[in-house]
Amino acid sequence: MPTLVTEESQITNIFGTSGFKCKKLVTTLSSEATIFDIIQSIIKTKQPEIDSPFSVLDLRVVINQMKKWTTNLPTVKPFYAVKCNPNISLLGALALLGANFDCASPVEIESVLSLGVSPERIIYANPCKSESHIKYAASVGVNVTTFDTVGEVEKIKMWHPNCELVLRIKPEEDNRAQFGLGLKFGALLNEVPELLKAADEAGLKVTGVSFHIGSAGASTQAYRGAILLAKTVFETASHLGMPKMKILNIGGGFTPGSKFDEASLNINEAIKSYFENEEDLVVIGEPGTYFAETAFTLATKVIGKRVRGELREYWIDDGIHGSLGNVVYDYFIITCSTFRFGSKLENVTCKDTKTYPSTVFGPTLDSTDTVLKEYELPELEMNDWLVFSNMGAYTSSLGTNFNGFSSYAKNVYIAYSSDQVLSQENNS
Template identity: 40%
Template sequence: MKLHDIDDRVHVLDTQTDVWSVIREITGSGLQEDAFYVCDIGDIVRKHKIWTSYMPRVKPHYAVKCNDSLTVLEVLAALGTGFDCASKTEINKVLSLGIEPERIIFANPAKPASHIRHAFATGVDLMTFDNEVELHKVKEIFPEARMVIRIRCDATVAQCPLGMKFGCNPHTEAPHLLNVARSLGINVVGVSFHVGSGCKDPPVFRKAIFTARQIFDYAATLGYNFNLLDLGGGYPGDHGTSIEKIAETINLALDDFFPDPMINVIAEPGRFYVSSAYTLACSVHSIRAVNVEDPVTGHNTVNYMYYINDGVYGSFNCILYDHQKIIAQPLKKTTGNKFYCSSIWGPTCDALDQVIDQILLPEMKLGDWLVFENMGAYTLPVASPFNGFPIPKVHVIADENIWMLLKDIFPLSESHFVIGNTPANLRLGLDINSTDTWSLPALPITIPVCGNGGIIEEHVLEFVGPIE
C-alpha cells in the first residue's frame, strides 16, 4: 500500500473538536488565503451505519463518480461496501486499493470497447446494458460477462434526472433486448434502474421494484434465472435530510415483490455517503458596493457583491452540473441584526462565474470567510483550475473514536493517520511528531448516529468483520 503524503493523511482530533472549530483554527492562523475543504470521515462512517440499519438487505455499491477521493474510497472499502464504476479509470482506482473485482459493478450502459476489454482483463464481469448495440459489443469482447438490464423509471422530482440518457423502456424495449441477449447466448443475471440523483419522490422506488419483478418473471419464460436486483442511486445526503421514507418504501416493496432471500439486492448511493462529509471555506478577497434604488421607498440602498476564491469553474460547478442549492454562512458570528442584499461571485474573469445571485448577509470585510456545507458530492471531481485559480485542498479529519474503529481495517492502516490535535498539523501539514498523549477510549466504542440521536456500540472487529 502506497504511503500517503503527509498532507493527505487523516488528522486525528479529540472529540471536543468539530469541523467548524477546525476551520476557525486554520483561518485564524493568518497563513491561509486559498479556499479549502474539511472532510470529516466520521460522517461517512455514520452514514454507513444509517444505511445498514435502515436497509440491511441492500448492499451499497458506492458511486465512485460522485467523489473519487482516495481517502473516501479507502474508508468505504474498509467498511465493506462495493463500488459502482463507470470507466476503466474508476475501475483501476478501486482495484489499486486491493479490492476484489467481485465488489465492482461496471454500471455504465454505454461503454467504449476499450473499457469493456479492460473489464475483461481485470476480471470485472458484472456490467449493465440498455441497448442492443451494447449486447453485440459484449458478445464480441467479453462473452462471459454477467449482464444487468437497466430499465427506465423516473422520479417525478429529482435533483438530476437521468432517464433521458439511460434506461430502456421496461414494457416495449426490455423484452426485445432480453430475447436478443438470449439468442446471443449472453448471461443476463438481473435488473437495474436509477430513479434520478437526489430523488424526492420515495414512492417511485416501489413502482421501479414492481416493474423489475415483471422483468424477472418475463426473463424466466426465456430460461433465465435472475439473481440480482440493483436499486441504483437517488438517496439524499445533505445535513437535515433522511433516507428513512425511501428505506421504508424499498423494504416493503422488497418484501412484497422479492421475498426470496437468495436474490442479491444492491444499490449505488453516492451523495448519500459524501455530501455532508465535506465543508468548504472561502475567503472574501474583493468587494463591490452598488447603490440601488428601492422600488418601494424610492431611497437608495447598498447592495454588496462579494468575490470569493472559488467559483463555478471550481467547486461550485455543482450549481451548473448537479443543480445544487448553495447556502453561504459567515464564519464570524455577528451581534447586529442588519443584513444587506448581497451576491457572491467566483474569482474568474467570466461573468457566468456567479455562486449565489441573491442572499441576505451582514456586511462582510476583506479577508472574512464564508462557509459552505454539503459540498462533498459532484464538486471536486469536476473542478478545474480555470484562470489559474487552484482547486481547494482537502484537510481530512476524524475523531479518536473513528480512528480506533478504522486504523487496522484493510486497506487502512496506522500510516494513514496523523495523531495530534495541534492546529499546525492542519494549517501546514508538517508537524506529525505530536507529543500529545491521550487516554484512549475503551472498547466497545460509541459512535453517535446523525439524524436520530441514537448511539451505536460496536467493537472494531464486529463492525465489518474480516476482509480477505
C-alpha cells in the same frame, strides 16, 4: 479544540493503507468538536500561508451514514457511485467500511483498484461503453456490467465474453426528480424480451436487473413501482427459460436526512412484497449523495471587494467552474458561514452584526461565475473567509480549469474522531 496531525505515518495507520492523497489529517479530541472548530483550527495554525480554497472531509459523517444505511437497509449492499465525488480519501474510507463501488469509466475503476479493493466489489454501471473500455474492464477482472441495447451485447460478446450482465430498465418517470435519467438510459418493458434473447444467444449470462428512479427530489414511492417492474423482468427471463437471475440493483437517488428513512421503508416493503420467494437474491444500491454531500465543507477566502451604496460585492477564490458548480441548480440551498481573520479569528454571524445585501463572485472572468446574489452577509474584508456546508456531492467532480484557474478545492483535510471505528467487516 481539535489538534492538527500532519505526519503521513499517522494517516497511513488510521486508514490501514497508503496512497491517500489528502492534504493533512485532523484528529479531534472529542467527537463533539464541530466542523467549524476544525476549520478555525486549520486557519489559525496555517494562516497566512494556507492554500485556499480547501475543504474538510468529516469521516465522522461518513461513518454515521454507513451505520444508518446498515440499520435501515440491512439487506441492501451499498455500491458507492464514484461519479458523485471521487476523492481518494473518501473512497478509501468507504472501502474500509465495507462499501462496494459503482464505476462508470476506466479512470473510476482504476481509482478504486488502486486502494487494493477487489474487482469483485465493482459494478461497471455504464450501459454504453467504448470498446476499449470494455477491454480494460476485462483486463482488470471487473466482470459485472449493465446494458440496455442489443449493440452493447454485441460489444461485450466480442471483448468481454465472460462478463455477467445486468439489464438496465426504465422505470416510470417521476417529474419531481430534478435529474431524470430515463431520457438517456433504460430499456422499455416491451424491449426486454428481445434484449434477454440477444444476450442468451450471444452466450452471455444476464444475472440481474437495475434501474434508477432519478435524483434530487424524486418521490420515494417511485422505488415501489420500479421494484415491481424489475420483478416483471425476472419473470420474463424465467418464462424464456433463461438461468435464474440473482441481482436486484435499486440504483441511486438516496439523500441524507428524513427522506432516507422514508425511502428505506418503501424499499424494504417492496422487496418483501415482490421478492419474498426469491432465494439467494442479492440486492444492491448505488448511493452517492447520501454519503458525500454532508461529509464535505468548503472554505474559501475573500480576495476582492467593492462597495456600491448598500450593496457589497466580493470575490472569492472558488466559484461555479470549481467546487461551487452545484449552486446553479435551483434545488441546491446555500448554507454559508463567515469567518473574520484579524487579531483573532471569529465566527461572524448575521445575528450579531449589521448585514448588507451581497453578491459573491468566483475568481474567473466569466460574469456568470456568481455564487450568491442579494445574500445577506456581514461586512467582510480581504482575507476573511466564506465557509459553505454540504459541499460533497457533484462539486469537485464537476470542477474545471476554466480561465487557467484550478479553482476547485484540491486541498482536502480529513477530520476523524478517535472514538469511532473506521474499519468494519467487509460486506462485499
